[in-house]
Amino acid sequence: MDQLIEFDLADRRKREGRRRPLVVALLICLALIVPVAQAQEAPTPTLDQIQTVARELYCPLCNGVRLDNCELQACVQMRQVIAERLTAGASKEQIKQEFVAQYGPIVLGEPPREGLNWLIWALPVVALIAGAIWLLWTLRGWTKAQTAAPAAASAADQSASGRAAGQAEYLAQVDADLAGLEELD
Numbered sequence: 001m002d003q004l005i006e007f008d009l010a011d012r013r014k015r016e017g018r019r020r021p022l023v024v025a026l027l028i029c030l031a032l033i034v035p036v037a038q039a040q041e042a043p044t045p046t047l048d049q050i051q052t053v054a055r056e057l058y059c060p061l062c063n064g065v066r067l068d069n070c071e072l073q074a075c076v077q078m079r080q081v082i083a084e085r086l087t088a089g090a091s092k093e094q095i096k097q098e099f100v101a102q103y104g105p106i107v108l109g110e111p112p113r114e115g116l117n118w119l120i121w122a123l124p125v126v127a128l129i130a131g132a133i134w135l136l137w138t139l140r141g142w143t144k145a146q147t148a149a150p151a152a153a154s155a156a157d158q159s160a161s162g163r164a165a166g167q168a169e170y171l172a173q174v175d176a177d178l179a180g181l182e183e184l185d
Helices: 002-040 047-055 073-087 092-103 115-184
Strands: none
Touching (some): 047 073, 047 092
């Protein structure tokens, strides 16, 4: 019986010796696969990352409401699309271009700077410059009027004294004429 136990023990060692390389190979394969699988998993975007993209887009259904503030179900779904695209590794600009392609330039909240839309960007600047020029011109006119006022006042004084002398002459003539009419009566 001792021989049988020894034979059984030897047989067991042989089998274990054959399994060891398989177990070691399996452990090595698992050790290599786990980091690769983890590296392929894209990190889920945070709420801040989603809101950063959504702040730059506007709801195509509401007027002037940013996508991050809109409570419509469509906007909730658009934010989910943003999250999916960020998870897939798309950049903010790529996501914005996809939304423009799907909904049009209204989702950007500002007109594109091309074609006649450049007037929308240029006219406020031109109006501001024209207003500043008009204000300076008006202020310059006011300061010239104030410096010319003392000279005009002295001329007005001379003119007033000249008118007073003319009126005195006229009144003397009227008095003389009235006296001549009284004599005729």
